[in-house]
Amino acid sequence: MEGLAQSGWAEREALEAARGLLFDWDGCVAVNNRILPSAARLIARHLERVAVITNNSTHLREDFVRILERNGLEIPEERIFTAGIEALHRVRDSGCTRVLMLSSTAMRRHALDLGIPLVREEPDLVLLMRDPRFTYAKLERAANALRDGARLVVANADRAHPGVGGRLVPETGALLAALLSCAGEYAPAPEMIGKPGPILFDRACKHLGIGPAEAVMIGDNPETDGEGALQFGIRPILIGGNSRLRMDDLLEPLAAE
Amino acid sequence: MEGLAQSGWAEREALEAARGLLFDWDGCVAVNNRILPSAARLIARHLERVAVITNNSTHLREDFVRILERNGLEIPEERIFTAGIEALHRVRDSGCTRVLMLSSTAMRRHALDLGIPLVREEPDLVLLMRDPRFTYAKLERAANALRDGARLVVANADRAHPGVGGRLVPETGALLAALLSCAGEYAPAPEMIGKPGPILFDRACKHLGIGPAEAVMIGDNPETDGEGALQFGIRPILIGGNSRLRMDDLLEPLAAE
Numbered sequence: 001m002e003g004l005a006q007s008g009w010a011e012r013e014a015l016e017a018a019r020g021l022l023f024d025w026d027g028c029v030a031v032n033n034r035i036l037p038s039a040a041r042l043i044a045r046h047l048e049r050v051a052v053i054t055n056n057s058t059h060l061r062e063d064f065v066r067i068l069e070r071n072g073l074e075i076p077e078e079r080i081f082t083a084g085i086e087a088l089h090r091v092r093d094s095g096c097t098r099v100l101m102l103s104s105t106a107m108r109r110h111a112l113d114l115g116i117p118l119v120r121e122e123p124d125l126v127l128l129m130r131d132p133r134f135t136y137a138k139l140e141r142a143a144n145a146l147r148d149g150a151r152l153v154v155a156n157a158d159r160a161h162p163g164v165g166g167r168l169v170p171e172t173g174a175l176l177a178a179l180l181s182c183a184g185e186y187a188p189a190p191e192m193i194g195k196p197g198p199i200l201f202d203r204a205c206k207h208l209g210i211g212p213a214e215a216v217m218i219g220d221n222p223e224t225d226g227e228g229a230l231q232f233g234i235r236p237i238l239i240g241g242n243s244r245l246r247m248d249d250l251l252e253p254l255a256a257e
Numbered sequence: 258m259e260g261l262a263q264s265g266w267a268e269r270e271a272l273e274a275a276r277g278l279l280f281d282w283d284g285c286v287a288v289n290n291r292i293l294p295s296a297a298r299l300i301a302r303h304l305e306r307v308a309v310i311t312n313n314s315t316h317l318r319e320d321f322v323r324i325l326e327r328n329g330l331e332i333p334e335e336r337i338f339t340a341g342i343e344a345l346h347r348v349r350d351s352g353c354t355r356v357l358m359l360s361s362t363a364m365r366r367h368a369l370d371l372g373i374p375l376v377r378e379e380p381d382l383v384l385l386m387r388d389p390r391f392t393y394a395k396l397e398r399a400a401n402a403l404r405d406g407a408r409l410v411v412a413n414a415d416r417a418h419p420g421v422g423g424r425l426v427p428e429t430g431a432l433l434a435a436l437l438s439c440a441g442e443y444a445p446a447p448e449m450i451g452k453p454g455p456i457l458f459d460r461a462c463k464h465l466g467i468g469p470a471e472a473v474m475i476g477d478n479p480e481t482d483g484e485g486a487l488q489f490g491i492r493p494i495l496i497g498g499n500s501r502l503r504m505d506d507l508l509e510p511l512a513a514e
Contacts, residue, residue: 134393136427143417143425159438160400168400170393174439181416181434182427 008249011237014216015250018235020208021046022201024219025054025064026161028239028247033059035071038247042218043073045251050075051204053217055194055224057084057129057155057172058104081203083156083194084129085110090193091153092116096125100145102138102175103129122148128179128190129155130172139175143182152179152187156194158224195221196228205234218250265506268494271473272507275492277465278303279458281476282311282321283418285496285504290316292328295504299475300330302508307332308461310474312451312481314341314386314412314429315361338460340413340451341386342367347450348410349373353382357402359395359432360386379405385436385447386412387429396432400439409436409444413451415481452478453485462491475507 015021023029029039029052043050052064052075061080068075084107091099092114099116100123101108107129111118123145131138146152158171180187193199205215212233219225220240229236239245272278280286286296286309300307309321309332318337325332341364348356349371356373357380358365364386368375380402388395403409415428437444450456462472469490476482477497486493496502 132393134396136389136391136432139391139427139431140425143427143431147425159441168397168404168439168441168443170396170400170435170439174396174400174435175393177438178427178431178435182425182431184416184425186425 008245008252011245012250012252014235015046015218015237018214018216019049020205020210020215021050022053022204022215022217022229022234023050024195024217024221024225025052025056027220027241028218028225030067031162032164033063033067035067035073036247038251040071040073042247042250043068043075047073047075049208051079051081051208053081053195053200053204055083055156055158055171055200057082057087057194058107058132059084060106060110061085063106078207079204081200081207083200086199086203087127087129087153087155087193088114088116090191091125091127094125094151094153096123096151098123099125099127100142100150101127101129102131102134102142103127104132123150125151125153126179127153127155128172128176130170131175134175139178139182142179143186146179146183146188147186150188152190154190154192156224157192158194158221195224196231198228198232201229201232201234265502265509268502269507269509271492272303272475272494275471275473276306277308277462277467277472278306279308279310279461279472279474279486279491281452281474281478281482282309282313284477284498285475285482287324288419289421290320290324292324292330293504295508297328297330299504299507300325300332304330304332306465308336308338308465310338310452310457310461312340312413312415312428312457314339314344314451315364315389316341317363317367318342320363335464336461338457338464340457343456343460344384344386344410344412344450345371345373347448348382348384351382351408351410353380353408355380356382356384357399357407358384358386359388359391359399360384361389380407382408382410383436384410384412385429385433387427388432391432396435396439399436400443403436403440403445404443407445409447411447411449413481414449415451415478452481453488455485455489458486458489458491 157173159173160168163169217229414430416430417425420426474486
């Protein structure tokens with residue numbers, strides 16, 4: 001136990017010194033969109049410095065705000081950065097006029113609100129998110145759109161996220177694997193929005209008015225949160241999984257050492 | 258043209274000498290299950306020596322017999338070998354008592370006829386074929402079955418086959434890519450039935466009562482038909498695609514050289 005406490009000391013120091021705390025969502029702040037008690041306590045303590053950056057591509061920012069509020073945590077919508085919403089903004093600004101979108105119904109509705117021109121046939125851009133209504137027919141349409149030269153924007157590359165009882169919840173990356181496999185040689189290089197890419201890290205830091213060196217990234221995924229943050233110059237703090245560190249360790253007071 | 262004719266000479270000689278002619282189906286004998294005229298002529302000429310071996314996993318053998326009959330070609334059901342049907346036989350004989358099957362409706366019905374115990378939850382075996390009704394929910398069920406230790410039998414690894422106008426038709430391999438991606442570290446090594454594996458080649462040769470060296474494999478896919486046949490000791494004759502050879506070249510009389 002002493003070893004564990006010691007290993008968390010450097011991380012707690014970094015956390016106290018940081019001007020911005022970026023939190024991942026699934027597996028870190030919440031499981032199945034239920035906030036974990038230790039995450040709630042840590043966020044409450046540092047509320048003013050917190051932003052959420054998540055590869056989620058099925059929910060609106062207001063959904064996250066509501067879930068946080070239920071736990072007494074008031075974080076404005078502008079401090080929630082999701083791969084799905086960033087992808088929509090990217091596509092809206094792309095100039096593409098015919099977009100085939102594979103996504104949840106909520107995201108589809110939001111795309112229409114943003115004025116994104118959604119079509120079923122002859123798209124010039126395919127936008128792929130986690131799509132709980134993914135079908136063989138959609139796969140076929142999207143693969144043939146790529147064959148015919150459409151661009152490909154992908155919200156995130158995660159293959160699964162943990163659900164209730166550790167159950168695998170298929171993610172965008174698993175659907176992407178089917179699409180790239182089917183399109184084969186015709187598949188263009190996908191434009192990836194989520195972590196480990198820089199877009200979400202950059203947006204969050206800019207909004208908080210800080211540089212990467214002034215932020216820490218708290219997450220559970222070594223590739224997306226860990227490598228992604230490092231590549232952007234942010235110090236990652238990995239919890240759970242293969243890391244010995246747990247969220248509770250970050251709650252210990254520095255003085256207790 | 259002389260060069261083309263010359264390049265076909267060795268293949269025609271091999272074809273005449275062979276005791277068994279194994280034909281691939283999609284892209285070789287038929288496109289979208291319509292028989293190509295040159296294939297019909299070649300099969301008619303060698304009818305007694307012909308077997309069809311195909312990675313198709315959505316149709317019954319009687320479907321192929323009917324399609325051939327419409328073109329005046331009588332080939333008994335026993336000389337049609339499909340990855341889907343072989344996969345069903347494999348699963349029926351596996352001793353598994355709870356099978357989650359992702360397939361076409363026709364294949365599902367045939368599985369029930371064979372007495373295969375199909376379930377939706379807690380399977381001990383996942384059987385994956387080309388499933389035109391593939392959904393996100395099926396992907397989730399199958400991935401979690403693998404996570405919980407189920408075996409995985411896959412009809413074929415093809416990622417797409419050519420449809421009308423060269424349109425991509427998603428194949429079992431594209432669905433497999435999603436499943437393996439989602440299951441990640443939990444995915445077992447799949448038991449592959451179709452070409453390039455030996456099972457279909459072996460079944461066809463045994464039925465014709467010949468050894469591999471006495472057969473030729475006529476197909477369009479360098480990996481499945483070409484490499485698969487070579488590995489089994491069968492001489493492949495590749496037509497279309499990157500091959501300079503076309504089916505018409507195989508119809509030229511040897512004496513014309």
